[in-house]
Amino acid sequence: MNDIAMDAKTTLERLGLDAADVTGGSLKVMSPIDRRVLGELRELPVGEVGTVTARALAAFRAWRAVPAPRRGELVRLFGEELRMAKGDLGALVSWEAGKIISEGLGEVQEMIDICDFAVGLSRQLYGLTIASERPGHRMMEIWHPIGPVGVISAFNFPVAVWSWNAAISLVCGNPVIWKPSERTPLTALACRELLGRALARFGDAPEDLVQTMIGGADLGRALAESRDVPVISATGSTRMGRAVAPVVAARFGKCILELGGNNAMIVCPSADLEMAVRAIVFSAVGTAGQRCTTLRRLIVHSSIMDDLAARLRAAYAELPIGHPLDEGTLIGPLIDGEAGNAMTAALETAKAEGGSVFGGARVGDGVPSGGTYMQPALVEMPHQSETVKTETFAPILYMMRYDDFAEALEIQNDVPQGLSSCVFTLNMREAERFLSMNGSDCGIANVNIGPSGAEIGGAFGGEKETGGGRESGSDAWKSYMRRQTSTVNYSAELPLAQGVRFG
Ligand code: NAD
Numbered sequence: 001m002n003d004i005a006m007d008a009k010t011t012l013e014r015l016g017l018d019a020a021d022v023t024g025g026s027l028k029v030m031s032p033i034d035r036r037v038l039g040e041l042r043e044l045p046v047g048e049v050g051t052v053t054a055r056a057l058a059a060f061r062a063w064r065a066v067p068a069p070r071r072g073e074l075v076r077l078f079g080e081e082l083r084m085a086k087g088d089l090g091a092l093v094s095w096e097a098g099k100i101i102s103e104g105l106g107e108v109q110e111m112i113d114i115c116d117f118a119v120g121l122s123r124q125l126y127g128l129t130i131a132s133e134r135p136g137h138r139m140m141e142i143w144h145p146i147g148p149v150g151v152i153s154a155f156n157f158p159v160a161v162w163s164w165n166a167a168i169s170l171v172c173g174n175p176v177i178w179k180p181s182e183r184t185p186l187t188a189l190a191c192r193e194l195l196g197r198a199l200a201r202f203g204d205a206p207e208d209l210v211q212t213m214i215g216g217a218d219l220g221r222a223l224a225e226s227r228d229v230p231v232i233s234a235t236g237s238t239r240m241g242r243a244v245a246p247v248v249a250a251r252f253g254k255c256i257l258e259l260g261g262n263n264a265m266i267v268c269p270s271a272d273l274e275m276a277v278r279a280i281v282f283s284a285v286g287t288a289g290q291r292c293t294t295l296r297r298l299i300v301h302s303s304i305m306d307d308l309a310a311r312l313r314a315a316y317a318e319l320p321i322g323h324p325l326d327e328g329t330l331i332g333p334l335i336d337g338e339a340g341n342a343m344t345a346a347l348e349t350a351k352a353e354g355g356s357v358f359g360g361a362r363v364g365d366g367v368p369s370g371g372t373y374m375q376p377a378l379v380e381m382p383h384q385s386e387t388v389k390t391e392t393f394a395p396i397l398y399m400m401r402y403d404d405f406a407e408a409l410e411i412q413n414d415v416p417q418g419l420s421s422c423v424f425t426l427n428m429r430e431a432e433r434f435l436s437m438n439g440s441d442c443g444i445a446n447v448n449i450g451p452s453g454a455e456i457g458g459a460f461g462g463e464k465e466t467g468g469g470r471e472s473g474s475d476a477w478k479s480y481m482r483r484q485t486s487t488v489n490y491s492a493e494l495p496l497a498q499g500v501r502f503g
Contacts, residue, residue: 003087004087004088004090004091004101004325005088005091006325008031008036008038008092008095011088011091011092011095012038012039012092012186012190014085014088015085015088015089015092015190015193015194016190016193016194016196016197017186017189017190017193021039021189022038022039022040022041022186022189023039023040024040024042025039025040025041025042025043025214026040026041026042026043027040027041027042027043027182027185027214027215027216028040029041029096029183029184029185029186030336031095031096031098031371032096032097032098032332032333032334032335032336032371032372033094033095033098033323033324033325033332033333033368033370033371034368034369034370034371035370035371036370038095038096038186039185039186041185041186041189041214042214043214043215043216043219044213044214044215044219046215046218046219046222049213049219049222049223049226050222050226052177052208052211052213053148053177053223053226053228053229054228055207055208055211056148056175056176056177056208056211056228056229057147057148057175057228058206058207058208059148059175059206059207059208059209060145060147060148060173060174060175062206063145063170063173063174063175063205063206063209064144064145064173064174066173066205068122068123068125068171068172068173069122069123071122071170071171071173072118072119072120072121072122072123072171073119073202074170074198074199074202074205075115075118075119075122075167075170075171076115076119077198077201077202078115078167078194078195078198079111079112079115079116079119080198081194081195081197081198082108082111082112082115082194083112085108085190085194086105086108086109086112087105088190089104089108089159089187089190089191089194090104090105090106090107090108091104091325092104092186092187092190093107093108093158093159093187094324094325094332095186095325096158096183096184096186096187097155097156097158097183097184097187097335098288098324098332098333098334098335098371099287099324099332100324100325100329100330100331100332101324101325101327103286103287104324107157107158107159107160108159108160110160110163110164110456111159111160111163111167113455113456114160114163114164114167114168114456114472114473115163115167117167117456117457117472117473118167118168118170118171119171121168121171121477122171125143125171125172125477125481126143127140127141127142127143127483128140128141130485132487133497134487134489134495134496134497135491135493135495136489136490136491136492136493137487137488137489137490137491137495138487138488138490139485139486139487139488140485140486140487140488141483141484141485141486142483142484142486143172143478143481143482143483143484144173144481144482144484145172145173145174145481145482146172146173146174146230146231146254146480146481146482147174147175147228147229147230147231148174148175148176148177148228148229148230148231149165149169149174149175149176149177149229149230149231149232149233149480150177150179150223150224150226150229150231150232150233151165151166151169151176151177151178151179151233152179152220152223152224152232152233152234152235152236152240152244153178153179153180153181153235153236154181154235154236154237154292155181155183155184155335156287156290156291156292156335156393157235157291157292158180158181158184158187158188159187159188159190159191161235161258161471162178162180162188162191163191164456164460164471164472165233165256165471165480166178166195166210168471168472168476168477168480169480170209170210171477172477172480172481173481174231174480175206175208175209175210175211176209176210176211177210177211177212177213177223177229178210178211178212178213179213179215179219179220179223180212180214181236182214182215182216182217183335183336185214188212188214189212189214191212192210192212195210217240220234220240220244221243221244221247224244224247224248224253225247225251227251227253229253230253230254230482231253231254231255231256231479231480232244232248232253232254232255232256233255233256233258233469233471234255234256234257234258234259234467235258235259235292236258236259237259237260237391238259238260238391238416238417238465238466238467240259241257241259241465241467244257245257245467254479255467255469256461256469256470256471256479257466257467257468257469258292258460258461258462258466258467258469258471259292259417259462259465259466259467260292260391260417260419260465260466261292261293261294261296261391261417261418261419261420261462261466262296262297262389262390262391262415262416262417262419263283263293263294263295263296263297263417263419263420263421263422263442263451263452264295264296264297264298264299264411264412264415264421264422264451265279265280265283265295265297265298265299265421265422265423265424265450265451266299266300266402266405266408266409266412266422266423266424266425266434267298267299267300267301267304267308267423267424268301268405268408268423268424268425268426268427268430269301269303269304270425270426270427270430271304271424271425271426272424272426272448273304273307273308273311275424275448276308276424277308277311277312277315279422279424279448279449279450280295280298280312280397280450281312281315281316281319282450282452282453283295283450283451283452283453284296284298284376284395284397285316285319285330285331285376285395285397286330286452286453288331288332288333288334288374288376288394288395289376289393289394289395289396290334290335290339290393290394291452292419292466293419293420293444293451293452293453293454294395294451294452295397295450295451295452296388296391296392296396296397296398297384297388297397297398297400297411297412297415298397298398298399298400299400299401299402299408299411299412300399300400300401300402301401301402301403301408302401302402302403305399305401308399309378309380309399312378312397312399313358313378316358316359316375316376316378319331319375319376321363321366321367321373321374321375322366322367322368322373323367323368331373331376331395332373333367333368333371333372333373334371334372334373334374334394335372335393336372337372339372339393339394340362340372340374340394342392342393342394343360343374343377343392343394343395343396344360344362346387346390346392346394346396347360347377347379347396349387350379350381350385350387350388350396350398353381353382353385353386353387354381354382354383354385355379355380355381355382355385355398356379356380357377357378357379358377358378358379358380359375359376359377359378360374360375360376360377360379360396361374361375362374362375363375374394374395376395376396376397377395377396377397378397378399379396379397379398379399380399380400381398381399381400382400383400384398384400384411384414384415388400388415389414389415389416391417405430405433409433409434409438409439409440412440413440413441416464416465417462417464417465417466418441418442418443418462418463418464418465418466419442419443419444419451419461419462419463419466420442420443420444420445420446420451420452420454420462421434421440421442421444421445421446421451422445422446422447422448422449422450422451423440423446423447423448424447424448425447425448431447431448434447435447441463441464442462442463442466443459443460443461443462443463443466443470444458444460444462454472455473456472456473457472457473457474458472458473458474459471459472459473459474459475459476460472460473460476461476
């Protein structure tokens with residue numbers, strides 16, 4: 001890994017982006033750290049989306065015929081480029097999304113990990129062989145490339161989410177069209193640059209295999225409408241998913257939706273409280289509460305509530321808030337002032353609903369001016385109100401009591417979202433019940449681990465209003481391919497299935 005430049009301009013230059021790439025356009029990119037302008041980028045006119053998708057289709061015709069392990073070689077080279085540029089890309093994530101540097105680097109590490117995973121996968125796109133009911137017949141499943149994959153991504157994981165989709169799509173034989181968040185387009189340009197280096201080393205990949213469309217929601221909408229793009233992978237708010245899903249469904253395209261979460265932890269009487277406190281603090285305030293998997297609800301057994309609340313208040317009082325590139329900072333800025341206002345408004349409503357609030361104030365001292373820095377908030381709630389059931393994308397942790405484990409599970413599941421969940425317990429019955437069909441209804445359910453910071457090896461995603469999509473590891477690759485069931489008759493007869501006689 002190279003060293004980290006402490007200014008944005010050097011970081012951009014080291015990533016191959018010079019003034020001509022990042023000036024002269026209409027999309028102003030401001031750093032959440034201090035609202036300095038990082039770039040003014042040229043936006044793609046929405047009328048040009050059709051040209052982009054047509055180019056992707058042309059690339060598809062060539063790329064799908066390249067043997068999958070050879071496709072994997074491109075992803076392996078991209079992983080190498082990411083390793084070399086990890087420090088710079090991680091720092092740019094900090095400048096553009098406001099993450100602390102360790103999390104910026106962690107995001108790039110996640111990209112490297114998914115590249116490694118995808119390289120292995122490129123030799124494992126297996127189908128099944130199925131017993132045929134007809135003599136002299138063989139039945140099988142074959143997985144084929146499906147076509148261009150459209151990726152719409154959110155500001156809070158500006159590069160990792162794209163890489164989950166891109167690395168898997170590429171080994172599956174599909175071109176990629178990326179519509180990054182309009183709030184984090186610079187990291188997208190940097191990724192394009194790094195992928196360009198890998199493509200140059202690879203040599204013979206088709207033109208336009210991976211394209212990036214810089215601009216706002218209108219580009220995302222046009223991508224969702226395009227019949228050239230059979231799969232749309234959309235990460236962002238539930239509001240966005242509600243808009244995108246029917247558009248894709250209307251043309252019978254496939255959607256992979258990764259939407260909002262409202263993640264909970266149940267803390268049982270037997271829990272190792274010291275471990276629980278560490279997990280709670282990281283999951284609730286890491287990334288300044290702006291992860292889809294951020295811990296937002298704590299469901300605590302009445303017998304340990306006061307003890308746990310006191311420990312958390314002590315930990316919250318010590319949290320270093322400041323410039324995300326400064327060593328020692330654990331909490332950087334929110335993405336913008338609007339996010340700070342949404343946090344303040346949610347805390348006001350929670351108070352009106354009977355909540356008692358600890359923290360949550362704006363921070364003015366010891367932080368760069370211009371950014372929105374907030375103290376994380378702990379809110380003890382008398383019950384799970386509508387505000388608690390709503391995802392506010394900020395570091396607010398609502399705490400509620402329970403007396404009976406079944407009641408805790410009910411509270412945990414009684415929200416519209418279904419992304420991540422966990423239980424802290426040393427009681428095997430509680431742990432197993434939490435993971436059972438009668439337990440958590442989320443896509444992710446952990447025991448003695450917080451809800452955030454998933455590994456790439458598992459399938460990532462959630463149920464209900466989180467959208468039902470799965471990305472990253474396990475067999476999530478199947479959503480990026482089309483399945484063909486094929487039967488071969490090697491006999492001299494023509495028996496029909498189900499014993500049907502015809503003529
Ligand atoms: P957002 O919904 O505002 O924007 C996400 C992307 O969707 C952007 O690229 C935006 O331009 C695009 N978009 C918005 N409206 C659109 C429309 N009508 N048609 C097509 N595209 C449209 O989300 P955000 O504020 O950038 O990100 C935060 C949200 O994302 C949170 O709700 C968070 O939970 C969620 N998120 C979910 C996951 C997950 O894996 N489940 C991961 C990261 C973020």
